[in-house]
Amino acid sequence: MIFDLIIAIATVGIAIVLSMPRVSRSTTWRAVVTPLASIIGSGFLLLGPVLNLGYGGYAPLVMLALCGVAYLYGAVIRNNIQAGEEAIIDGTYGKLAKRVETLSSWALAFAYIISVTYYLNLLGAFSLSLTPFDSTLDAKLMTSGVFGIIVMVGWSRGFKSLERLEYVSVGLKLAIITGLLVGLMAHFSKQAIDEKLIFNPQNVTGWSAITMTFGLLITVQGFETSRYLGSSYDAKTRIRSMRLAQWLSTLIYLIYILLISYVFAPGQMSSSETGIIDMMGIVAPILPFMLVAAAMASQFSAAIADTSGSGGLFAQLSRNRITEPQAYLALGIIGIALTWSADIFAIVSFASRAFAIYYGLQAALAAIISVRRGNNPGKAAFFVLLAALGAAIAILGQPVE
Template sequence: MLNALILLVVVATGALLMWPKLANATLWRAAITPLASIIGSGFLVLGPILNASFGAYAPLVMAILCGAAYLFGAAIRFNIWRLNNKGENRSPSERGLELASAWSLAFAYIISVAYYLNLLGAFAVSLTEVEGHIPAKLVTTATFAIILIVGWTRGFGALERLEEVSVGIKLAIIAGLLFGLAVFFGKTASAGDLVFSAATVSGWQAVALVGGLLVTVQGFETSRYLGAEYSAPTRIKSMKLAQGVSTAIYLVYILLLSFAFAPDALDLSETAIIGLMEVVAPILPILLIVAALSAQFSAAVADTGGAGGLVSELTGGRLAPRAGYVLLAVVGVALTWTASVFEIISYASRAFALYYAIQTLIAAKGAALKGQPVKAVGFVALAGVAVAIVLFGASVE
């Protein structure tokens, strides 16, 4: 019965997302891109990581992560607003920071694709009886090769359409997951079996770990680069909407998970969520693997295209996008065979933190020029937090 109800929720959510009045609404269409990026790969690994590391404090840590992301988003929204103001004159230093920001984003894209495809490899192998990390790494390497060949020979036009489909699939499956978890949580609570576990990390180790998880709530910055499709006010509103919806989903998810499962109930790995959800309902692992494979591949294609395009733009066309694809594949395969998924997550977090540090410095300078000293100081402080993440963000041990 629970399997049937979960499927019903998935289908109903999918139908709602396809409802023309919603699907064609400008604000929602503008919010879908950042929302899909925020609730991406991180959703699959974050729950088990926070539960194993912070126990009953996991929801609080999740709120801190989402709050930090919202503040970084505020800096980017301020920059969107300033760029839209035709009367603004940007200084040479601001333009220099913007160039550095673009390079840092291209670098972050390169690492994030390695993160996506390593998760794809792990979830793909979980469908089989094969064990160990080597088969997953082989799948990841083969996927890098496929993406490179397609990008080099034909471009990503056809593959990019997968992004639109995968967003709806992913959000519908997440709705089914939350429904199943809520039912399981209710049964556990009624039996008096809720878990209140102590944190296993504390102090500086906990702070560094939270910094290393920033990439799991990253993605809102994509609104900054949708200027060709949407106005600045729409992009600002859509980023707030995407961050609000994703925060609500993440908090409910972590709350239900952390009090329904003891940290020692799982063997912490990149696919730990599958084992947990098998306890909730037999259908959930299958749905999660479908969501993982489609989401990871489409996100990797999107970021590969973004990285190649940025490299070409930043070199004034001297390097074609294909050169960016090659660089991305080489770095990605190297990371695949030299680092764990959790280490790659921390590297990606630090790469995006560098991008956020530069964006917040741009916002600070802009606020100072606008005669808003309090806001400028706040942005500088936020840049300091981002720099700390770049230097000290740590991976799960």
């Protein structure tokens, strides 16, 4: 009961702070919120059980590696923001740079389709997890129904009215994550005092451990959204806010995985997409309900954002030969097909591969820009290596078994 009270106070406190006009109207904070919310959205729900069951006591090191790779690709995106999006598009850096930029935009548009499927499958699973309808079939039916709603809204009205809910859902999610971390800190401290901390064995080793890590890239994706906020913020603000969002998300993820890695025995963990709910029920009875609320709010808002982004990209890249409503319909058809043909972890792997292609192409673009600018050859070589890593992740990434 006391854990529940502490968690509730921390959650409400952060929610109040985030809703204060001084915070909510801050240009820097609003620029940070979009990439931060994307990075620590869905991954936060999956990574705890997945990393612990796969890597045991070494889970924090794997988390650090994932965040490190994400930060390197963040450096790629920041380089391309600094180079100037308009300069890239108008051919200032040559025709090859322009073509790679166009190709990467197509890759991002398709990556968005898979990421929406990922978000809505999580929404379907979490929304029913505490009800009598907690089954794979019911979750897929729920996901398909939400896809139908999104397609109908996008086709008939567009998403502008729904996008206004983004800041509210982001604030709710960040507040609940704070409450979760406070609860885990209290639980970890109690286990440490009672000398009950556990170092679980590693179940995935060797090459399989590397390829499974590749398949989890989507869980730390989202920082690239800063690049596409040019209508709201200047380049300097977007670069600074993306860097800050990645630092904050890395800190949050590492604290979370560190606190969760040494307090649960293998028998207390589940490999299902909603396994985190049962684990948090051990910490405090209030946490499962909070996690479900956070999942429903954040997954829906993330799905709306990526659906809107995908539709806009398809329309722009096809020069309106594909209209936004047509793109939404295609997204719904592909998403429902994926929902019924693959499990959530296979979809996570597909999404990771799709974003790896995008990041790899952006790294290739950064290399071209560096050469055209006459920068240090080492910088261009660094970007080429990241492009190769993106290709390796796209080819070799494997789903969680």
